Amino acid sequence: MEQLKKLNRKNNISRSIHAMQFLAALCCLCCSMRVIAQPSARVDSSKLITVVLERANEVAGGEFVDSTVVPPYREDTRSAVGNVLFRETTTAVECDTAVQFLLSRKIRVVGNVRIARDSVLITGYEGFYFPDERRSELRKDVALTDTKVYLSSERGVYYANDQRAVFSQDVVLQDSLNVVLADSLVYFRRDARSVIVGKVRILNAADNVRIKGGYAEHFNARNYSFIQEDPVMIKIDSTSQGTVDTLTIRALRMDSFRSEKDSVPRIVIKDSVRIRRGELAAKSTNAVYRLKDQKIILYGRPIVWYEGSQLTGDSIVVQIKEQNKKNRIDKVFIYRNAFLVSKDSLDKSGKKFSQVSGNDMVITFDSTSKILRADVYKQALSLYYAYDGTKPRGANVSSGDGLSIFFEDNRVKKIIFRGDVEGEQYPERLLGRKDLNLPGFQWRISEKPNE
Known part of the structure; x- marks a missing residue:
C-alpha cells in the first residue's frame, strides 16, 4: 500500500512538472506573437460570453508574467x-494546446487550430481567440471556408459578429469560377x-484569362469584378502555327x-x-x-x-x-x-502607302493570319502603286460604290470595283509633284503600343 502511495505521488509530481514546462513554453509563444496581455477595457459582465473547456488531456493553473512593462504585468491563466x-x-475552438487568460479573457491556441461557427470554419497553426468579441486572429497556413469561398493566407483575422475576414500575406481566394491572389484582402x-489590395491577380481557368492590377473588388455571388491601378489583362493562346501567342490588354x-x-x-x-x-x-479610348x-x-x-497595315x-x-x-x-470589321493603309513592300523610299477608304470595311485573313482580302462598302476609294517586277510604274486612284481588294504578301494583287467606277492612272515621273494620298490619310505608327 505504501508503495502505491509513493507511485501516485511520483506521477502527480511528473504531471505537475510537465504542466509547468508547457505553461512556460506557451507563455514564451505568447510573447513571440507580440500581443501584450493587458486586460481589455472594462466590459459589461452581462455581455461576457461563457466559455467552457469541454475536453483536454491535461489541465493546469498558472500565471503569465509580462516583464517588458513596469511594474511587470501578471495574469492568472x-x-x-x-x-x-x-x-x-x-x-467551437479546437487545438493541440491552449492558454486561457482569466482576466483579459482571450485564449492562446497552438497547433491544428480549428474554430467553427455555423457554416464557417477557420483553421491555422497558432493565434488567439477572443470570445467576447467573437474574433479569431491566426497565423501560419490560415484558411477560411464557407459555402461560398475558400480563403487562405499566412495571417488572418475573422470578425464573426460582422461576418468579415481580413487576410494578409500570400492571400488566395477561390470561388466557383475564379482564383484571386493578392497581398491583402x-x-x-x-x-x-x-476588397483586394496589392499585386492583385484574378484568374479564370474556363477562358484562360487573367487580370492583374493594384486594386480590385470581387463579387463572387455575381461573378463580377472590377480592377484598377494599372490593370493588365493577359490571355495565352496557341496559334494556328502551333506557337504560343499572348493577348495583352492595358487600360485604366x-x-x-x-x-x-x-x-x-x-x-x-x-x-x-x-x-x-x-x-x-x-489602341482606343474604350473596348x-x-x-x-x-x-x-x-x-x-x-x-x-x-x-505593315494600319486600320x-x-x-x-x-x-x-x-x-x-x-x-x-x-476578320476585322471597320464601321464608319x-x-x-498598307506600307508598300517594294518601295525603298518608305513614302508610298497603298490606301483604301469607304463607309464600312471587312478585312479577311487566311489560315496563317495574313491579310487575304478587303471588302469596302459605299463610297469606296483606292490608291495603289503599280510595278513591273520590282520596277515602279506609277499609281492608280479609283473610286466606286464598293470594291474588293485581294492581297498577296502584303501587296495588292487584284481589285474588283462595283458600280459607278472611275479611275485615273499617274505615271511614275509625276508622282513627286502631286499628293495622291486619299482624304483623311494619316500614318500613325508612332502611336503604336510597344509593351
Missing part, C-alpha cells in the same frame, strides 16, 4: 494540453464581396462580367486602351472583350496595326477564331469612316 476543445454558445460574407480600369445571368460574358475595358497580340497592336464569341470591340478613335474607323471589331483548339485572327 489556465493551460490545456492535448485534444483541446473550448465551446461557447455559437463557436477583406472579405464581407454578407455581401459576398471582397477593367470590369469583368461572367455571371450566368449575363447573356454576353465580357470584360469592359475603360480609358486609354492598348492591345498587343503577336503582330497585332491596337469590350466578348469571351464566348472571341470579339474585341474598339471604340473611341480606334486604330489597329497589323504587320482606322469610328469603331473596329477584331474577330478571333478557334480552329483545331488554336486561335487566329479571322473606314480606312486601310
Whole structure:
C-alpha cells in the first residue's frame, strides 16, 4: 500500500512538472506573437460570453508574467494540453494546446487550430481567440471556408459578429469560377464581396484569362469584378502555327462580367486602351472583350496595326477564331469612316502607302493570319502603286460604290470595283509633284503600343 502511495505521488509530481514546462513554453509563444496581455477595457459582465473547456488531456493553473512593462504585468491563466476543445454558445475552438487568460479573457491556441461557427470554419497553426468579441486572429497556413469561398493566407483575422475576414500575406481566394491572389484582402460574407489590395491577380481557368492590377473588388455571388491601378489583362493562346501567342490588354480600369445571368460574358475595358497580340497592336479610348464569341470591340478613335497595315474607323471589331483548339485572327470589321493603309513592300523610299477608304470595311485573313482580302462598302476609294517586277510604274486612284481588294504578301494583287467606277492612272515621273494620298490619310505608327 505504501508503495502505491509513493507511485501516485511520483506521477502527480511528473504531471505537475510537465504542466509547468508547457505553461512556460506557451507563455514564451505568447510573447513571440507580440500581443501584450493587458486586460481589455472594462466590459459589461452581462455581455461576457461563457466559455467552457469541454475536453483536454491535461489541465493546469498558472500565471503569465509580462516583464517588458513596469511594474511587470501578471495574469492568472489556465493551460490545456492535448485534444483541446473550448465551446461557447455559437463557436467551437479546437487545438493541440491552449492558454486561457482569466482576466483579459482571450485564449492562446497552438497547433491544428480549428474554430467553427455555423457554416464557417477557420483553421491555422497558432493565434488567439477572443470570445467576447467573437474574433479569431491566426497565423501560419490560415484558411477560411464557407459555402461560398475558400480563403487562405499566412495571417488572418475573422470578425464573426460582422461576418468579415481580413487576410494578409500570400492571400488566395477561390470561388466557383475564379482564383484571386493578392497581398491583402477583406472579405464581407454578407455581401459576398471582397476588397483586394496589392499585386492583385484574378484568374479564370474556363477562358484562360487573367487580370492583374493594384486594386480590385470581387463579387463572387455575381461573378463580377472590377480592377484598377494599372490593370493588365493577359490571355495565352496557341496559334494556328502551333506557337504560343499572348493577348495583352492595358487600360485604366477593367470590369469583368461572367455571371450566368449575363447573356454576353465580357470584360469592359475603360480609358486609354492598348492591345498587343503577336503582330497585332491596337489602341482606343474604350473596348469590350466578348469571351464566348472571341470579339474585341474598339471604340473611341480606334486604330489597329497589323504587320505593315494600319486600320482606322469610328469603331473596329477584331474577330478571333478557334480552329483545331488554336486561335487566329479571322476578320476585322471597320464601321464608319473606314480606312486601310498598307506600307508598300517594294518601295525603298518608305513614302508610298497603298490606301483604301469607304463607309464600312471587312478585312479577311487566311489560315496563317495574313491579310487575304478587303471588302469596302459605299463610297469606296483606292490608291495603289503599280510595278513591273520590282520596277515602279506609277499609281492608280479609283473610286466606286464598293470594291474588293485581294492581297498577296502584303501587296495588292487584284481589285474588283462595283458600280459607278472611275479611275485615273499617274505615271511614275509625276508622282513627286502631286499628293495622291486619299482624304483623311494619316500614318500613325508612332502611336503604336510597344509593351
